[in-house]
Amino acid sequence: MWKLIADIIAKNNQQPFEDAQHTMLSSGGENRLAYKFFNQHQAYFVKLAPKHKLDQLTAEVDCLAHLREINRELIPKVIGIDVTLDKSFLVLPWLDFTQPSDDNWYQLGIALAKLHKNSSNGQFGWDQDNFIGDTLQPNQWSSNWSTFFAEKRISWQLQLLSEKSVNFGDIDYLSQVCHDLLCHHKVSPSLVHGDLWHGNVGFVDGQPLMFDPACYFADREVDIAMTELFGSFPDAFYQGYQQTLPLDEGFEQRKHLYNLYHVLNHANMFGGIYIKQAQALLQRIIAQHENL
Template sequence: MWHFISEQISDNVGHDFICDDIREVKQGDTHKAYKISDGRHRYFIKLNDSGQLANFSAEAEGLSHLKACEVMRVPTVICHGVVEDHSFLVLEHITMQDGDKDDWFTFGQQLALLHKNQTQEMYGWQDDNYIGQTPQPNQWHKKWARFFAEQRIGYMLQLLAERGESLPDIDRCVEATERLLHGHQPVASLLHGDLWSGNTGFHQHQAVLFDPAMYYGDREADIAMTELFGKFPQAFYDGYNDQWALDEHYSYRKPVYQLYHILNHAVMFGGQYLTSAKATLNTLDA
């Protein structure tokens, strides 16, 4: 397997690469990850079963698109494919460090610029992709409230219902979400889509983004995610607002944007996430 991956790397970088140092690194709960080296060059490898190739293909597309925006550091995609019974994704290896206050402030500014400058007329994405291991539908839509209610909240609820989970009525929850967002027609900004601390880092004081779940939507959805699983440092929000201040009603919409990610974690892991999701849904459906 490693010989084949080395050959694929060689073909894509234009020089011979034969890995002689393979080290597994901790990288989430959904796949295995490795750092490989030939003594001169290093690469970051994700491995999963062969059925996960579509997930890696979507990630590669998102990373390449995000990198082309030239706003923040994004690892270069080297190659992806299938070998034996494994799918793989090879990325540039970037050594991460913690950021200081100034780094986080600049990161906030850069994200605001991404949201402000990378826009288009409709909500969605050119293809369906994934949020973690969960499929994420992205059919283009002109109305944000309908897009988010149906393709985010409604879709996750349907996945949970198909697993036999007892939930509030899906149609009522979708309608309640649409009512909550009714009249809110924000700029369709390019979103990272899964923006939490585990998908960010810093290299030489420069912010790095990875593991996107990209689509065009309300920029507040990205900000809400940064506040869900361990809020980013305040300097980040200061930097963001320095470039493009959040709307005064953001806090009203934040819970429903966070609900999407809680539902996704309920789909992937169940347990306390399902309990939390049900509590929020009951409030939404009240």
């Protein structure tokens, strides 16, 4: 397999990639392995997964390609993707991250705002389903944001949880709650990263980078909301964003609903404390609905 990966790198660079070695960086079990693959002159990041997970890697490549068309400096280039008899893999450049300054975070905020200015002719969704973590993310197009988010994000996650005997109440009712909270929010579709937290951004010599996307056309606030979910980004990031593309009134209320999607997804993937967190967040959102 490593010979195949080396050949892909060599073809991409139009020069040999020889005498390479690999080091495991992290393991998410058999479904997710990460390696550094390097020689004296070059280094690459390799994601390794079972062969049947190729669709996840392919979806990631699709998202990266769309984002890179808009900002080549913000998004890493895909070196290659392929399969062996029992494995699938994705090859990306190796990134030597450096400590960012406030100005670097400010520039990331500006870059995200410019990304969000890309629209989709009034439709929410994506041209194919993709993945949020290991969970399928349905993206069938819809002209109505509140319907799309209630059905394709919240109801979908609740249904997956119910199949694991985790129930938070009547799914149709909870979907209606979500719809009601969003139906008066006038929003245009924006291209979003879709999984924007600290672990999916980095900086190399001051240049901001984003990776591991789960793109679709959505309310741009879903990205900003998620940056606050697992520990907020520095203030400079929000200053750069707001000065380029100010958030609409009511974001502070909507962000809890938007982050419910990611908490439910974590409950689906990991269970445990995330189930309790989802329950508490749902109760908060239901209380919001009762106060309409």
